[in-house]
Amino acid sequence: MRKLILYIVSMSLLFACGRSIYMENDTVTKTQFAKLKIHLSKNNVNEPYYRQELTFVKEISPENVSYELYDVMTLSDKSFEIDTEKMYLIIDNNEVFPLENEYENQHNGQYVKKEEKEIMRADSMKISVVAGYNVVNEKVYQMIHPVSSDVMQKILSARIVVFRYSLGPDFINSEIKGSNLSNLKRLIAEF
Numbered sequence: 001m002r003k004l005i006l007y008i009v010s011m012s013l014l015f016a017c018g019r020s021i022y023m024e025n026d027t028v029t030k031t032q033f034a035k036l037k038i039h040l041s042k043n044n045v046n047e048p049y050y051r052q053e054l055t056f057v058k059e060i061s062p063e064n065v066s067y068e069l070y071d072v073m074t075l076s077d078k079s080f081e082i083d084t085e086k087m088y089l090i091i092d093n094n095e096v097f098p099l100e101n102e103y104e105n106q107h108n109g110q111y112v113k114k115e116e117k118e119i120m121r122a123d124s125m126k127i128s129v130v131a132g133y134n135v136v137n138e139k140v141y142q143m144i145h146p147v148s149s150d151v152m153q154k155i156l157s158a159r160i161v162v163f164r165y166s167l168g169p170d171f172i173n174s175e176i177k178g179s180n181l182s183n184l185k186r187l188i189a190e191f
Contacts, residue, residue, distance in 0.1 A: 020036060020037070020183045021034060021035065021036045021183060021186060021187050021191065022034075022035055023035075023191070029061065030061065030062055031059060031060065031061040032059075032060040032061075033057055033058070033059055033060070034057070034058040034060065034187055034191035035055060035056070035057050035058075036055070036056045036183055036184060036187045037053060037054070037055050038053070038054045038055075038056070038176060038180045038183075038184070039051075039052070039053055039054075040052040040053075040054065040174045040175070040176075044173060046170075047170065047171070047172055047173065048075065048076060048079050048167060048170050048172065049075065049076045049079070050073060050074060050075050050076075050079075050172055050174075051073075051074040052071070052072065052073050052074070052174055053071075053072045054069060054070070054071055054072075054163075054174070054176075055069070055070040055071075056068075056069055056070075056184060056187055057069075057070065058187055058188070058191055060191070065149060066146070066149070067146070067147045067148070067149065067152050068102070068144055068145065068146055068147065069099075069144070069145040069146075069147055070142075070143075070144055071141075071142070071143040071144070071145060071163075072140065072141070072142050072143075073140070073141040073143070073165070073172075074109065074138050074139070074140050074141075075138060075139045075140075075141070075167070076138065076139070077108065077137035077138055077139055079139060079167055079168075079170075080167040080168030080169075080170065081106070081139075081167070081168075082141055082165050082166070082167055083165075083166040083167070084101055084104060084143075086165075086166035087099040087101075087145075087163070087164065087165050087166070088163070088164045089147070089151065089161065089162075089163055089164075090161070090162040090163075090164055091151075091154055091155060091158045091160075091161055092158050092159055092160060093160070093162070095154060097151050099145045099147075099163070100145060100146060101143050101144065101145060102144045102145070102146055103142070103143065103144040104141070104142070104143050104144075105141070105142040105143075106139060106140070106141050106142075107139075107140055108137060108138065108139060108140070109137070109138045109139075109140045110135060110136065110137050110138070112133050112134070112135055112136070113133065113134045113135075113136050114130055114133055115130070115131045115132045115133065115134060116128045116129065116130055116131060117129055117131040152188050153188070155181075155184060155185065155188060156185055156188055156189060158181065158185075159177070159181075160175060160176070160177045160181070161175075161176040161177075161181060161184070162174065162175050162176070163176075
């Protein structure tokens, strides 16, 4: 029984990892697109709040192979603007490459967050009740960064890849490591 459970868990993990890269074909231009989405959030104690979705796209046409990074960064509405002149891709904390923007859009997002409280009933059972609602405002940045094939090839031997952004006095260091880095290397090497 124990072996069966281990087998099922192992297969589930393999299936989950294998499904993170997906392919799309454009029959009009005879181009294939291999895509990988990575979700990141605050990882250092001194960094401002952020959430980030990175989509790496490998475009494979009959003529060549190219890479683009679609970058969606969500910040607190109180944060400073991203300095688009000071964005970098850092490989293993020693090779630094400036990130260029092909496209940039900034807009404000908003959502309603429900505040809940636990209260104790007369029979000593705890229940959750809605205590109120808060409106949360955020800044959302959409950017497209072209990344050269040479830089992508260097990622194949990397132990960590960091995207560094400057926001006023603060820095955001989005770290790609572990399974996310393994999947990125698979995108580069296998597709």
